[in-house]
Amino acid sequence: MSPETNKPDKYLLYQSSVQNPVYEVNFMRRVYRKTRGRSPLLLREDFCGTAVLACEWVRMVRGGRAVGVDLDENTLQWAAENNIARMGSKAERLELACCDVLTAENYESDIVAAFNFSYYVFKEREILLSYFRKVHETLNSTGIFFLDLYGGPDAQVIQEESREVDEEGLRFSYVWDQARYNPVTGETVCHIHFDLPGGNRIERAFSYDWRLWNLPELKDLLREAGFEKIDV
Ligand SMILES: C[S@@+](CC[C@H](N)C(=O)[O-])C[C@H]1O[C@@H](n2cnc3c(N)ncnc32)[C@H](O)[C@@H]1O
Structure with missing residues (x-):
């Protein structure tokens, strides 16, 4: 905690x-x-x-x-x-x-x-x-x-994907958020959010400002x- x-x-x-x-x-x-x-x-x-x-x-x-x-x-x-x-x-x-x-x-x-x-x-x-x-x-x-x-075509789509994690006593959803993609420069902004039991979320726990090579x-x-x- x-x-x-x-x-x-x-x-x-x-x-x-x-x-x-x-x-x-x-x-x-x-x-x-x-x-x-x-x-x-x-x-x-x-x-x-x-x-x-x-x-x-x-x-x-x-x-x-x-x-x-x-x-x-x-x-x-x-x-x-x-x-x-x-x-x-x-x-x-x-x-x-x-x-x-x-x-x-x-x-x-x-x-x-x-x-x-x-x-x-x-x-x-x-x-x-x-x-x-x-x-x-x-x-x-x-x-x-x-x-x-x-990379690949899916990495260029603005979307959120989530997956359940149940490990080492921790249960939560991992959310990968492809928030921005610029097809001209290849730049992308992505975030990781964590959805916790009870409806709590850790919003933008991690953020990345990258170029997709x-x-x-x-x-x-x-x-x-x-x-x-x-x-x-
Ligand atoms: C996506 S995390 C990777 C963590 C871990 N290596 C993994 O496999 O999940 C990116 C890390 O790179 C570090 N970082 C970003 N730019 C860097 C740089 N130029 N030199 C050293 N570390 C850097 C950040 O501080 C962050 O901890």
Whole structure:
């Protein structure tokens, strides 16, 4: 519960509705082992938010280390007090960096992960390219960059979609609100709302002002940034 609002904490609701760190850690390790023939140890989680993926990495990967990068101090504070505080001595293998991913230190990494489309915050081609170049620089010679993509015709429609979530003692509806889309620039504004039992709503718990990049554009940019092999 959030003491200020007496409603469930919006970060907990977010984690329960849109994140699946165990699946993601398993997926990245499987792909890395299959293609590189060894296990990855070093993860950089870009746009880490509550760093739930970085925490799971350190929990699941023996000897693994992780760095979570995010520019929002309050979110990182929440991560430290809630997710990292529960990790005991494993927390020693985890670091949080409060900075822009565009200027973050080049931590040596086997894997860089950027999930839930966060790089869509970069609306200009040159800026997204400089981010991809930065990721390429920070990866060691056998490194892999994992990122996900949201798009297609449905993403261009102004609409709300909701889904029931019943997890870890929390029951609520997750609402994805595609509030604005500009077909000329590809810019979109989306919100996440949470509908709680009893008719309460956490309106605009999270809002995103993004550009919808498409797959061919992203493949071109990744190639230009130095990535030799791009698997979809
Ligand atoms: C959509 S959330 C992603 C959280 C989590 N990675 C996930 O998979 O759900 C986006 C996060 O990116 C952070 N962010 C936005 N722009 C950033 C930037 N330029 N550098 C670092 N973090 C940034 C925000 O503070 C926010 O926590």
